[in-house]
Amino acid sequence: MAAAWLCTGRTAACTAAPFGRSLQKELWTRPWRREAARLPWIAGSWQCLQSQIQRAHGARSYLRRPREPSVCLSHLAPAAVVQQKAVRGRTEEFKLVYRFPGIKYCRMLSRLKLLQTATSMIMLPPICYLYLQGQVSQNILLYTTGIAVFAGAMLYGMSYFFRRVIGFIYLSETGQTVRVAHLTFWGRRNDIYCPIETVVTLDEVGDSKDELLHQFKRYNSTDTLYFTIKYGQIVDRQKFTQIFGEFV
Numbered sequence: 134m135a136a137a138w139l140c141t142g143r144t145a146a147c148t149a150a151p152f153g154r155s156l157q158k159e160l161w162t163r164p165w166r167r168e169a170a171r172l173p174w175i176a177g178s179w180q181c182l183q184s185q186i187q188r189a190h191g192a193r194s195y196l197r198r199p200r201e202p203s204v205c206l207s208h209l210a211p212a213a214v215v216q217q218k219a220v221r222g223r224t225e226e227f228k229l230v231y232r233f234p235g236i237k238y239c240r241m242l243s244r245l246k247l248l249q250t251a252t253s254m255i256m257l258p259p260i261c262y263l264y265l266q267g268q269v270s271q272n273i274l275l276y277t278t279g280i281a282v283f284a285g286a287m288l289y290g291m292s293y294f295f296r297r298v299i300g301f302i303y304l305s306e307t308g309q310t311v312r313v314a315h316l317t318f319w320g321r322r323n324d325i326y327c328p329i330e331t332v333v334t335l336d337e338v339g340d341s342k343d344e345l346l347h348q349f350k351r352y353n354s355t356d357t358l359y360f361t362i363k364y365g366q367i368v369d370r371q372k373f374t375q376i377f378g379e380f381v
């Protein structure tokens with residue numbers, strides 16, 4: 134029994150020694166295997182990153198590339214071309230051709246009329262309330278209402294005229310764009326840009342030189358503005374003739 138037990142112990146010891154060496158070898162080589170397994174993953178990630186960078190550079194170069202105008206632009210309507218020329222004219226230098234000194238008085242009257250109309254409208258509700266309370270007579274109510282209605286009608290009539298009076302006319306240095314300055318409903322300045330070929334000459338309009346007010350018309354618009362030569366000043370007669378032509 135002792136001999137058998139000794140043989141079994143030797144066999145186990147002999148078997149454990151190679152097993153320990155193989156285990157130690159496996160532990161030493163396993164990290165290298167892990168690093169070797171990581172290398173393809175890192176290489177694949179680097180290639181993916183390079184492809185993304187190349188795509189980003191390609192997109193940037195495409196955005197920076199000047200785009201050619203579409204062929205459909207040549208078939209746009211004439212109104213769109215005129216509008217494009219008018220917007221382009223805002224960046225040009227302009228020379229004064231005509232001015233109306235009385236435009237500042239028109240502006241002052243327009244704002245005073247606005248103030249008067251606003252004051253009349255504000256006073257009307259309190260007068261109506263006092264009339265309902267029996268504190269004012271009917272004559273005062275009718276008088277206040279008449280003033281408010283008359284002020285509103287006068288404001289409409291005066292603003293209709295003041296908004297169509299031209300204060301200044303300019304011509305660009307290239308001679309292609311006309312700029313016209315007039316008043317708005319609130320008494321502020323508004324500039325209109327139009328190509329010179331859209332301005333109707335005075336001969337076509339039918340105005341003579343002796344008339345008090347002359348019409349400023351355009352082929353691409355139905356709005357009519359007015360200017361006066363009798364009370365206005367032609368600063369540059371040559372450019373004025375270039376815009377409106379010779380007239381009798």
